[in-house]
Structure formats: structure tokens, C-alpha cells
Amino acid sequence: MSKTSWKPGTMLYPLPPVMVSCGTLQNPNVFTVAWTGIINSEPAMTYISVRPSRHSYHLIKESKEFVINLTTADMLKAADFCGIKSGRDTDKFAQTNLTPVACAHVKAPMIEQSPISLECRVTEIKPLGSHDMFLAEILAVNVDEKYLDQNGRFALEKSGLVAFCHGAYYALGAKLGTFGFSVEKKKTRKQRIAAIKHERKALKKQKKEPQKTLKKKPRKIRKKAP
Numbered sequence: 750m751s752k753t754s755w756k757p758g759t760m761l762y763p764l765p766p767v768m769v770s771c772g773t774l775q776n777p778n779v780f781t782v783a784w785t786g787i788i789n790s791e792p793a794m795t796y797i798s799v800r801p802s803r804h805s806y807h808l809i810k811e812s813k814e815f816v817i818n819l820t821t822a823d824m825l826k827a828a829d830f831c832g833i834k835s836g837r838d839t840d841k842f843a844q845t846n847l848t849p850v851a852c853a854h855v856k857a858p859m860i861e862q863s864p865i866s867l868e869c870r871v872t873e874i875k876p877l878g879s880h881d882m883f884l885a886e887i888l889a890v891n892v893d894e895k896y897l898d899q900n901g902r903f904a905l906e907k908s909g910l911v912a913f914c915h916g917a918y919y920a921l922g923a924k925l926g927t928f929g930f931s932v933e934k935k936k937t938r939k940q941r942i943a944a945i946k947h948e949r950k951a952l953k954k955q956k957k958e959p960q961k962t963l964k965k966k967p968r969k970i971r972k973k974a975p
């Protein structure tokens with residue numbers, strides 16, 4: 750195999766094309782960002798890199814707040830639109846039929862249609878060249894309850910998340926494994942039977958006391974990150 754060496758570039762894919770909402774509930778704006786990621790686990794921290802020419806840049810610089818909303822296939826046309834049009838001359842929420850909803854910790858609204866919305870507060874702005882990097886603490890994670898099953902598991906895989914890869918958008922493909930599967934020991938027959946029995950018992954209990962089970966505190970959605 751031989752590889753051709755190219756000049757330095759941003760060839761790191763796939764990335765999430767997130768929709769970043771900012772401004773206020775009364776006067777919101779939303780734009781699309783691919784230069785984003787998680788940069789720390791505790792405290793949970795993220796970044797978005799934004800060109801100073803964006804209308805949103807000034808809103809975020811002033812308020813020091815924004816919300817990252819994950820994008821699904823149903824929201825993709827709106828996400829692309831919000832990445833082309835500027836809030837300077839377009840009411841993007843009205844044009845895309847997205848619904849701004851009040852957040853608990855920041856004045857910026859979240860997007861109702863998104864399965865996960867992260868409320869973020871800027872801790873540092875780092876000018877890097879073409880973009881300024883807004884480092885931010887994640888103050889709250891808002892998840893759509895429709896993806897919480899009766900056991901409190903958050904079925905994010907059902908939300909239809911999309912990826913941005915080398916100029917194009919893609920649906921996520923088949924699940925190939927879970928975290929740590931490469932070193933997981935195969936369960937013995939005895940352990941498999943015990944697991945099935947445990948699950949049946951939980952289902953039986955749930956049928957008997959549906960109210961109680963539904964009130965169960967939802968399980969944390971984030972595993973201890975690497």
C-alpha cells in the first residue's frame with residue numbers, strides 16, 4: 750500500500766454537524782458547526798471553533814453562552830440551511846420550523862426537535878487563525894424523553910443521528926460493537942442463564958408495578974469516557 754502526502758488540512762472525519770443555538774429565547778439564532786468535540790470529562794467540557802465573520806460569533810462572545818444540539822436525519826435539511834444562511838438577515842428558527850425552548854442554565858434556547866441539547870458556558874476564547882475556539886463547560890445535558898425506555902436506558906441509536914464526512918452528510922451505519930468489546934470475556938452458559946432470569950424477573954416486576962418502574966431514576970447516559 751502506498752499513501753500520497755497532501756499539504757496540511759482538516760481531514761479528520763467523521764464529525765458531528767451540530768446545530769449551535771445562541772442569543773435569547775425571544776431573539777434566537779442557530780448555525781451549524783462541524784469543528785466541535787469533547788475535550789474533558791470532569792468537568793464535562795467542549796469547544797466550538799467559529800469564524801469571527803459569523804453573526805453567531807458576536808452573540809456568543811457577548812453572552813458567553815450557547816447550546817449544542819445534536820442533528821438527526823429529520824433535522825438535516827434545516828442544519829444545512831442554518832450553515833448557509835446568516836442570522837443577520839434570516840430568522841432561521843422561523844424558516845426551518847425548528848422550535849426554540851428555554852434552557853435552565855443559559856439564556857440561549859435549545860432546539861426542541863434535537864434528541865440531545867448541551868447547555869454550555871464559555872470559559873475561554875482562543876484565537877487560532879481562521880477560527881476562534883470557544884472552550885466551554887457543559888452545564889446540563891437535556892435528552893428527549895421519547896428515547897428513554899422503561900428501564901431508563903437512553904436509546905440514542907434510535908434518534909437517527911447524522912455524521913459530516915468530507916463535505917457530505919451520512920446516516921450512521923450498523924452497530925459494530927460496544928465500548929470494551931475487544932477485551933470482553935465471553936459469558937459462561939451459567940452467566941447467560943442468570944442474565945435471562947434477571948431480565949425476566951425485572952419485566953415481571955415491571956408489569957406488576959408499572960408506575961413505580963417508570964418513576965425509576967434514569968440511568969446515566971454517559972459511560973466513563975476514555
Ligand SMILES: Cc1cc2nc3c(=O)[nH]c(=O)nc-3n(C[C@H](O)[C@H](O)[C@H](O)COP(=O)(O)O)c2cc1C
Pocket residue numbers: 766778779780781782783784785798799800802803804805806828829831832833834835836837880913
Ligand atoms: C456542515 C457545516 C459545518 C460548518 N461548520 C462550521 C464551523 O465549524 N465553524 C464555523 O465558523 N462555521 C461553520 N459552518 C458555517 C456556518 O454555519 C455558516 O457560515 C452560517 O451561515 C453562520 O450563521 P450566522 O451568520 O447566523 O452565525 C458550517 C456550515 C456547514 C453547512
